[in-house]
Amino acid sequence: MSDWRRIDIDAFDPDSRLTAEDLIPSYDRQITLEELQPKMQQLRTLSSGGDTRNAIHLITQDPPYSADDNTKDLYFQVVLETLCQVRQVDIANIVKELNTEQQVVLVKYLYKGMSLPEGQKQGGILLAWFEKLTQSNGITPIVHYLSDRRNV
Amino acid sequence: MDKAVVSIFKLIKAPIYSHCLSQDKSLLAITCENKCLIYKINPASKTPQLVATLDNHDKTVTAVDISIHGRIVTCSQDRNAYVWEPLSDGTYRPTLVLLRINRAATCVSWAPNGYKFAVGSSARIIAVCYYEQENNWWVSKHIKKPIKSTINSLSWHYNGVLLASGGTDGFMRIFSGFIKGLDSKEIMANSPWGSKFPFGTLVREQYCGGAYIHDVQWRSNVEKVAFVTHDGTLNILDYQGTLQSVNSPDGLPYKSLLWVNDHEILCAGYNCHPTMFSESSQGWKFSRDYDKVAVSNILKDSSNNLNTNPSNQQFNNSLNNDNVNDDENPTFGISALKKFKELDLKGKVSLEQKEGAHENTIVGLIPFVESNGQITQVSSCGLDGKVVIYNI
Numbered sequence: 001m002s003d004w005r006r007i008d009i010d011a012f013d014p015d016s017r018l019t020a021e022d023l024i025p026s027y028d029r030q031i032t033l034e035e036l037q038p039k040m041q042q043l044r045t046l047s048s049g050g051d052t053r054n055a056i057h058l059i060t061q062d063p064p065y066s067a068d069d070n071t072k073d074l075y076f077q078v079v080l081e082t083l084c085q086v087r088q089v090d091i092a093n094i095v096k097e098l099n100t101e102q103q104v105v106l107v108k109y110l111y112k113g114m115s116l117p118e119g120q121k122q123g124g125i126l127l128a129w130f131e132k133l134t135q136s137n138g139i140t141p142i143v144h145y146l147s148d149r150r151n152v
Numbered sequence: 153m154d155k156a157v158v159s160i161f162k163l164i165k166a167p168i169y170s171h172c173l174s175q176d177k178s179l180l181a182i183t184c185e186n187k188c189l190i191y192k193i194n195p196a197s198k199t200p201q202l203v204a205t206l207d208n209h210d211k212t213v214t215a216v217d218i219s220i221h222g223r224i225v226t227c228s229q230d231r232n233a234y235v236w237e238p239l240s241d242g243t244y245r246p247t248l249v250l251l252r253i254n255r256a257a258t259c260v261s262w263a264p265n266g267y268k269f270a271v272g273s274s275a276r277i278i279a280v281c282y283y284e285q286e287n288n289w290w291v292s293k294h295i296k297k298p299i300k301s302t303i304n305s306l307s308w309h310y311n312g313v314l315l316a317s318g319g320t321d322g323f324m325r326i327f328s329g330f331i332k333g334l335d336s337k338e339i340m341a342n343s344p345w346g347s348k349f350p351f352g353t354l355v356r357e358q359y360c361g362g363a364y365i366h367d368v369q370w371r372s373n374v375e376k377v378a379f380v381t382h383d384g385t386l387n388i389l390d391y392q393g394t395l396q397s398v399n400s401p402d403g404l405p406y407k408s409l410l411w412v413n414d415h416e417i418l419c420a421g422y423n424c425h426p427t428m429f430s431e432s433s434q435g436w437k438f439s440r441d442y443d444k445v446a447v448s449n450i451l452k453d454s455s456n457n458l459n460t461n462p463s464n465q466q467f468n469n470s471l472n473n474d475n476v477n478d479d480e481n482p483t484f485g486i487s488a489l490k491k492f493k494e495l496d497l498k499g500k501v502s503l504e505q506k507e508g509a510h511e512n513t514i515v516g517l518i519p520f521v522e523s524n525g526q527i528t529q530v531s532s533c534g535l536d537g538k539v540v541i542y543n544i
Contacts, residue, residue: 009254009255013254018276018300018301022300022301022321023300023301023321023362025322025359025361025362100399138402138403139402139403139404140384140399140400140403142403143382143383143384143403143404143405144361144363144383144384144385146382146383147361147362147363147364147381147382147383147405148361148362148363148383149322149361149362150361150362
């Protein structure tokens with residue numbers, strides 16, 4: 001009687017297949033690495049100049065959702081460097097200045113960092129960001145992150 | 153018990169996925185496993201009286217709705233829907249509706265005029281069904297494109313043509329459910345949503361990051377549609393395409409929403425109590441909670457209890473310090489900690505711990521008492537098998 005669960009009811013209906021692409025939002029156009037270079041350069045300048053506050057604001061605004069995975073990874077290296085440049089004492093204040101959308105973007109980068117070996121080397125710093133974020137905003141940015149299909 | 157709670161009906165030992173009331177609020181229908189139970193609400197006796205059991209489905213019943221004429225429609229994971237015609241002796245005569253879908257039916261909604269209904273399904277199909285006199289048969293017409301995933305919720309505009317839907321593909325869509333011979337074109341003459349509405353037309357589409365949409369509801373007279381998503385937001389869309397989003401104050405998503413009047417929406421979901429949002433000149437904002445378990449009092453109690461035990465003094469201080477640091481979110485993780493401390497110290501959970509009326513997720517909200525476009529009492533159903541009436 002339980003066998004009906006194993007019947008592939010879509011076998012003869014190719015139209016009803018749900019592919020992974022169907023679930024990713026479609027973008028009008030893909031942003032390229034060349035277009036992102038100026039922003040990456042600006043980020044490096046800001047964080048090496050010690051202006052980490054503005055660097056974090058820049059990261060969390062208009063993230064390159066439409067870029068391909070390779071570009072996203074290269075861009076993330078710069079983001080990770082910036083996150084690590086921020087002094088521990090400044091984290092709480094910077095987090096408080098971010099609006100809800102920016103916080104969600106920040107959480108996306110934190111989780112991405114934790115999923116990559118280069119981010120895991122900086123795990124302590126990422127967790128410090130995470131702690132301050134949940135202290136000031138509770139679980140709201142995490143719940144947003146969990147159901148958001150636009151990834152960084 | 154919070155004074156907003158009017159009555160609590162513990163009806164069954166199974167989750168209630170959907171409930172609804174008859175037009176005159178005398179009958180209550182709930183889903184219970186693969187049955188639908190009909191209760192008579194009697195103001196004199198406190199508990200509703202079971203008057204009928206509709207048990208033709210052979211899988212879980214997912215939704216139930218009652219039309220203005222008293223016809224009941226149920227839909228189920230067995231991929232079928234039944235229309236139950238009330239008979240004079242209090243029983244119901246079922247008619248099977250062939251939906252022609254190959255996956256579970258998930259939600260059902262009668263059009264305001266009671267002559268057609270729409271069923272959402274996991275088969276990426278919305279079936280709009282109406283009765284055909286000459287064949288003595290409920291006909292099902294499909295809306296397929298561009299639905300990409302399961303439909304979770306459906307809502308008819310008061311004009312009976314515009315049908316709002318929300319589902320797991322993250323799109324809130326408005327379709328036309330216009331049926332020739334049943335609906336008149338005149339009713340749509342001055343609609344701000346468009347000019348032509350042949351059956352199945354996609355009138356509007358709204359994407360919000362891809363979160364599951366749990367519930368969607370029209371407010372016809374202000375031409376707005378509201379929906380709640382799994383990222384914990386309430387979203388309101390108007391015909392000009394302006395979308396407003398507001399976050400749930402504790403971060404947990406809502407499963408259900410209800411327009412209380414033109415400027416207030418009640419939401420309820422995973423936090424197990426209703427929350428009101430209201431619209432002012434600055435837009436939509438959280439306004440108040442109903443029947444919220446008062447965690448701050450519990451915390452105070454726990455500090456007092458802990459003070460009597462010197463070894464806990466230091467811990468207690470650190471707990472208070474944490475509260476000062478996290479004053480925006482004092483409840484984070486503390487209630488669970490408190491529970492286990494109580495268990496450790498006394499071998500039981502303290503009695504001061506107040507329980508809300510609902511002990512599990514609320515999945516449905518419907519109007520209970522309504523006057524002049526203002527809802528004053530609502531009824532909610534939850535996965536704890538309860539139906540609760542709240543004063544709003």
